[in-house]
Amino acid sequence: MEITEFILNFKSQLENDNFELTGETDYVKSDFWDSLTNMVINVMLNDDYNVQLTPEELNQFSSIQELFDYVQSKQ
Amino acid sequence: MRSFIKSISVYVPPVKITNQEIASRFPEWESEQIFEKIGIKERCIAEPDEFVSDMSVKAIQNLVGEYSVDLSEIDYFILCTQSPDYQLPTTACIIQDKVGLKKSCAAIDINQGCSGYIYGLSLASSLVSSGNFKNVLLVTADMYSKNINSEDKGNISLFGDAATATIISTDGEYEIGKFTLGSDGSGAENLIIKNGGTKNCKDGLSENLNNYLYMNGSAIFNFTSKNVPLLVDENLNLNNVLKEDIDMFVFHQANTFMLNFLRKKINIEQDKFLLNMENYGNTVSSSIPLAFKASFFNELKNVMFVGFGVGYSWGAVTIFKK
Numbered sequence: 001m002e003i004t005e006f007i008l009n010f011k012s013q014l015e016n017d018n019f020e021l022t023g024e025t026d027y028v029k030s031d032f033w034d035s036l037t038n039m040v041i042n043v044m045l046n047d048d049y050n051v052q053l054t055p056e057e058l059n060q061f062s063s064i065q066e067l068f069d070y071v072q073s074k075q
Numbered sequence: 076m077r078s079f080i081k082s083i084s085v086y087v088p089p090v091k092i093t094n095q096e097i098a099s100r101f102p103e104w105e106s107e108q109i110f111e112k113i114g115i116k117e118r119c120i121a122e123p124d125e126f127v128s129d130m131s132v133k134a135i136q137n138l139v140g141e142y143s144v145d146l147s148e149i150d151y152f153i154l155c156t157q158s159p160d161y162q163l164p165t166t167a168c169i170i171q172d173k174v175g176l177k178k179s180c181a182a183i184d185i186n187q188g189c190s191g192y193i194y195g196l197s198l199a200s201s202l203v204s205s206g207n208f209k210n211v212l213l214v215t216a217d218m219y220s221k222n223i224n225s226e227d228k229g230n231i232s233l234f235g236d237a238a239t240a241t242i243i244s245t246d247g248e249y250e251i252g253k254f255t256l257g258s259d260g261s262g263a264e265n266l267i268i269k270n271g272g273t274k275n276c277k278d279g280l281s282e283n284l285n286n287y288l289y290m291n292g293s294a295i296f297n298f299t300s301k302n303v304p305l306l307v308d309e310n311l312n313l314n315n316v317l318k319e320d321i322d323m324f325v326f327h328q329a330n331t332f333m334l335n336f337l338r339k340k341i342n343i344e345q346d347k348f349l350l351n352m353e354n355y356g357n358t359v360s361s362s363i364p365l366a367f368k369a370s371f372f373n374e375l376k377n378v379m380f381v382g383f384g385v386g387y388s389w390g391a392v393t394i395f396k397k
Contacts, residue, residue: 036112036332043336055293
């Protein structure tokens, strides 16, 4: 899996995707991030990558790249 | 014997809580943001001295007023509630007397929440199909507001109180199709009021959150995202219809964020997916009939109702215009 594919998937889950998202994006500190978005991304991780995280764990990563690396390590 | 939904009436209590009021009590929240996120502008809650039996009576009286229903023809009454007036007796019996149902009418309570309307319809439909009963009155009535902590802004924003009354009969507007039902008590702790039953008494302390409604939103979201798409597919297959054949999907009106997520995941067209909760909030077992009421006489051939939540429990049924 490529990170570009992962970012596209991540972005497609968001209600409003009219902004740039890169591996360096600190999603937890971004304007779009809230407890509802956390739930949607969690479902994506579970459904598409078979990765199960708590809402708190998902808030621990400092960038999309870091989350992607974690997901990769679980494949 | 076939069974039909004949009529639906609703009752919404008078006390309105607007997003502006919530935002003024909890300044960290903005009024517009509440609407953007959960699709609710205001929710109605019962008066301090108004209870489930009172709301139910008003919903039944509205049914009589709107459809000229003759209550003496009702031979079975089912009340679906999770907020009964008393631990015992059955609130349905109290309502039988208050509203003037005949004494030969059966009266029972069933305890289900967000899937309660589907569960209630499944029982009512079976009673009519059995040939033993002709006119079943199904009332849904919940008032979660009385069990929400005054500091719990999330649940205050989400939930509203309401009651609805439906007649299920040997004739009517929509023939009731087949039901898909399910339950999974492993999720019980994710939407619960721990105190107040026989296991744990309420201690009256406002700081003890076990006295109040608790919801693990994330766990509920995961449960619905996994189960509801399968539920819809199973009920389509059971009723031998395609998704394209359904003119309107009426899901339990949990919140618009979750509903839009489910709609996209199941791939339902927006104009076939009913969203009608902005003036009510999540009214638990009443949300499906309350949302559908305004569309009841529309030109809809096939409609699917889908309920899911507390328990966990879930259910779906397809109804067909006569």
